[in-house]
Amino acid sequence: MTTLTRQDLNFGQVVADILCEFLEVAIHLILYVREVYPSGIFQKRKKYNVPVQMSCHPELNQYIQDTLHCIKPLIEKNDAEKVVVVIMDKEHHPVERFVFEISQPPLLSISSDTLLSHVEQLLRAFILKISVCDAVLNNNPPECSFTVLVHTRNSAMRNMEKVQVIKDFPWIVADEQEVHMQEPRLIPLKTLTSDIVKMQLYVEERAQKM
């Protein structure tokens, strides 16, 4: 078994690769399950050995890829505390927030088995939870949109430089109204504890959606 620390060259990249890949699948699935986009743009695929829905709309896919590409350096440096998929109504007030809380241990012991099979099983459980979360959530109003918020451990302005990795994809500090939700209902979905990452997913749902 190989023991790596955060200072090791590739460790942060490995974790960021795994998490960003997972977040991409999770975002597509959330958008499908919560009906943010028409179901016609989604196709059934297989990931983590379970069926998932992925968008085949080039513009949306590009948007998600660009977002995650920018988040990756923050995860790599363990600066991203939360990645939040916010579903907003047509007035841009959040109705649901899918919060991925991420924490990485400073000292790690990883092997190929740890990375490939165990973590994959844990991530699969997240995906399965997301795919059935509509059973515990109320319907969203029509014409919803979404955004991705990143809560950083340090100053947002300092991290802003790290995320500006794509020239035409600038980042800004989120507005107050995009962050705060009135009377949210908390729905825990899944937690994950592995050697390389700890993560929990919960949903904050606005009490009055319509």
Add this chain to the structure above:
Amino acid sequence: MMEDVVLHHRLEGSDGLSDLIATTEKLLEPFPCRPPPVFTPWFSDSSARRPPPIRPAKCAPVINAADVKCRPEALKEGVGGTTNSPSVVDKKSASVAAMAVKRSWSVLASKSVRHRSPSLSKGFRHALSVHALHLRQRSKWVISQHNCGAVRDIEQVWQALSKAARRAGLPTCNANIQREHAEIWVFCDVAYSEQVGHFLKERLQLVGSIRLHVHKLGDVFRL
């Protein structure tokens, strides 16, 4: 507001009475109230002190259901189909284009068509008896590149077939294009295969002979 309290006791001397009254007065005193301590969260990162989150300045694309219906080919060919960048595509050309890129289709024949049993030629009946084929068994016509002639390719024949199939309602048929083999496979019940074969040859103006293939048996008939 406190009501009168009546103390009942036994007359066993005045000393005991004064003690009892003192005890009763103590009991009737109001309970001392301790103000609760101010709540201090045990977690260090109070949300007030956390930096505000960041988000992409660009908004996520808006896609309407109408856009998806009008431009299915855009989803597969990488062309943007959002309301932010609308383009005018008439429904007819969109559906033709959709048929062109579609890899397969199937026809659900009406019951009246299915119950009409087609007449079979002598040669085809012979082939049925030789290979012991059941009329409800599935078979497939294979259209190869050489059947398309010199001026057309397999894609053009596939487009023509897809268009023709929509109008003709080929009984029990489903078809797909095998682009890697440059072949079109048209599946149907054995009962209708001769009728379908003639339709394919005439309507698509195929050259040479097309092969009727049955699983495990191979080519059983040529037309």
